Amino acid sequence: MALPPRATFEPFPTHLDVKELVGTTDNFVFAVRISYEAVDTLPREDFDNLVRYHVTMLGMPLVIEGFHEHLDKRLFSSRWLQKNGQSEQVRDLNRGINIHMGTSHYLKSLQRPTKPIFSPFCRTDQKLYLKDIDCPSDWQRSLERLIPPSLFYLNDGPKPYEGPGSRLTYLTEHLTTPSGEPIARSGDLMSCLPEEMRAQNLMCYIGPEGTYTPAHQEMCASLGHNIMVEASDGSIESGQPTQPGSSIWFMTETKERRIVSDYWASVLGHDIDLEDHFAQLNAWVGAPFKTYVVEQRPGDLILVPPLAAHQVWNRGTRTMKVAWNRTTVETLRMAMEEALPHARMVCRDEQYKNKAIVFYALERYSKLLREAPTADNPAKEQLWEDFQRLFKIFTEILLSESLSSTLPGEKGIELKWVEQFPWKHLRDRHEAWRRQIIDLKPFDKAHKAEFLVFTVARSRAARKSVAEICQEQLAVRPWVDPKNPTARKLKSISPPATDNDGRLMKKRKVQQKGAETGSCHMCRNIEPSWKLAACTSCHLKYCYAILYRAFDTSPQDAMARSHWLCPRCRKVCNCTPCQRDPAMKPHEPYHILLGHDTRKIADPRSVESLVTLRLPNLKWLPSLEENSQRRLRQRMDEIEQNGVKMRNDRAIVMDTRLQDSLNENTAQHSLGYIPIDPALELETGFTNSSQNALKA
Incomplete structure (x- = not known):
């Protein structure tokens, strides 16, 4: 089955006026x-509250401007990098490969005079982007003194700094342990990990006009900072004129992540989880969701919400940025429930060791709370709150990894896990932390009922754990040697069939002799029983591929x-x-x-053996172009309903000074009509009329 038409890459026009674009696009x-x-x-507590509410809870981007007046201009300069840089891997965006090049040579190449561009689009041949390089240690130390600690990379608690908000605080004193460690939540929970387990994500990005970052979400639902x-700045450098540098950001809200994903797939023909498509300007103009626009200039710090799609286009002779990510309790929850399952479907590596972060954060917070003075303190209360929320996530992790007591354990396992903790140690720590939480309110029955003994929580679980599913599947599936997966493939042994006219008929799968098989209720294919889900009521069987494509049910959900x-039986069969x-x-x-072809990188015993992921879902989506508008509208209605509920659930009273400091930026200008790109109009059927209908 062919893949759907895909929108092609088209660069942003060099003459783009961002203010006019925003003023004339609904x-x-x-x-x-x-x-x-x-x-x-603002007192630093108010600022932290603002960021947490606006960026993390409401899921909207925020820009803090004006840092350039306080940056060391001799340190943060291309001249300093030319003297202190080293050899790096430069990304050739046109060819999709990395080129080994010295930083000094790359920066000098940006000073070459640019050729006149007569077309409205930038189509220069060279698209070399110095991206994802380690941030120089001098830059890191300088930024750490300037940026509020709660926002900075690998922050483990309050620290002295010289940046905005450093002079004001509501706290008359900071609680510390006898060893002098501050008793407060960490700004970045990755700081709780042992150093060798941390993901180094403090990176630099240097690029000229025409370099870009495709639309994507931050890894593991973390918070992005850039x-x-x-x-x-347009001055003469090395005898050559330059063009002022800036970056255009297009960003969405966290709550609209599903409609963004649907739009990327149904209209643009790309999967946003693959991070391989830079959307055209007209694709954003015609999108059925709100797009936040930022023209980033020196000194602008952009805070990106978790799971919010965003893409970046660089302009001018040179732009230089520093970026990092933070993990919090809120982002850990989103990572476990949504980001990591999506990443696994496209076989993306989990870089941030989220389960280990939960464990080590609990270890650290538990120690701080044990050693904390008995005096009440807002920072201590926040620490208690996060400790309990982390404990609930940890309980869910243990429940998913607990083996069945009725099934035999596996022997001779050939895999060596990257991370492994003794199960008894995990259970002991769970009980110790549970007792620590219960001791906070020893006479509160509702509090005790919320934090159950693990064996009780396991007995009350409504679903089988992932570990139990694996136990069952290992017992029923044929063994496959991971070192030689092709040797044990099940082959069809059915002879060629012909009709009365002698024409070949479609082959029906027949498994090897002795294998227990069954027929799927819908596709009628004969499959081994381990590839079929059997109904406990009527005993009908559905293959997992049909469940996945026609009923949005993953194999794990059914198992x-x-x-x-x-x-x-549920009266929804189609x-x-x-x-x-x-x-x-x-x-x-x-x-x-x-459709994703993960066979080359996926384990042979993965979900690919149940669902052919390389095939698209178009067969089960009739009239995709005709129904895309209705589907997107349905998504928008759901988002609005969920948004109202979220605002009611999370309503907090903010200081009026916070509200006064927010700039609405309602610039009103005239740019004129921007037509839908022909590639979008021809390939996807998403025309100007359909764009207007969506806006209506």
Whole structure:
């Protein structure tokens, strides 16, 4: 089955006026900005509260401007990098390869005179981007003294600094342990990991006009931070004129992540989880969701919400940025529930060791709370709150990894796990932390009921654990040698079949002799029983590929239910015979799957053995172009309903000074009509009329 049409790459025009674009595009707004000076008038607790509420909880981007006036211009300069840089891997965006090049040579190449561009689009031949390079240690130390500690890389608690908000605080004293360690939550929970386990993500990005970062979400649902430390200013450098440097950011809200994913798949023909497509300007103009726009200049620090899609286009002779990520309790929850499952589907590595972060953060917080003075303190209360939330995540992790007590354990396992903790140690730590939480309110029955003994929590779990599913599947699946996976493939042994006219008929799969098989209710293919989910009520069987594509049910979801009811028993089956039943309400597939060929990198015993991920889902999505608008509208309605609920659930009273410091940026200008790109109009059927209908 062919993949859907895909929108092609088209660079942003060099003459683009960002203010006019935002002023004349209904779904474009400027991201909220707050000045360095405004932050400096706030107590640091108010500022931390603002960032947590606006960026993490509401999921909207925030820009703090004005850092350039306080940066060391001799240190943050291309001249300093030319003297102190080293050899790096430069990304050739045109060819998709890395080129070994010295930093000094790369920076000098940016000073070459640019050729006149007569077309409205930048189509220079060379697109070399010095990206993802380690931040110089001198830069890191300088930024750490300037940026509020709660926002900085690997922050483990309050620290003295010289930047905005450093002079004001509500606390008359900071609680510390006898050893002098501050008793407060960490700004970045990755700081709780042993040094050898931390992911180094403090990176530098240096690029000229035409370099870009495709649309993506921050890894593991973490919070993104990006500050432009230097850019060309239009002056003469080395005898050559330069163009002022800036970066154009297009960002979305956290709450709209699913409609963004749907739009990327159904209209643009790309999967945003793959991070391989830079969307055209008109694709953003015609999008059915709000887009936050930022023209980043030197001194602008951009805070990116978790799971919010964003892409960046660099302009001018040179832009230089420093970026990093932070992990918090809130982002850990989103990582476990959403970001990591999506990453696993496309076989992306988990770089941040989220489960280990939960464990070591609990270890650290537990120690701080044991040694904390008995005096009440807001920072201590925050630490207690985060400790309990981390404990709940840890309980869920243990529940997912607990083996069944009724199934035999596996012997002779050939795999060596990257991380492994003794199960008894994990259980002991769980109970110790649970007792520590219970001792906070020893006479509160509701509090005790919320933090159960692990054996009780395990007995009350409504679903099988991932470990138990693996135990069951190892018992029923044929053994496959991971070192030679092709040697034990099940082959079809059915002879060629012909009809009465002698024409070849479609082969029906017949498994090896002796293998227990069954027929899928919908596709009618003969499959081994371990590839079929059997209904506990009517005993009908559905293959996992059909469940995944036609009913949005992953294999793990079906396997996790001890009493699984099939789509027919739930009156949602969408096969032709079942649709004749007037009581049936056929399920319309919710997911739009483009297909990923993960066979070359996936383990042979992975989900690929149950669902052929390289095939798209178009067969189960009739009239994709016609239904895309309705699907997107449905997503928008759900987002609005969830957004209202979230605002009601998370409503907090903010200091009026915070509200006054937020700039609405409602610039109103005229740019004129921007037509839909022909590539989008021809390939996806997303025309100007459909764009207007979506906006209506």
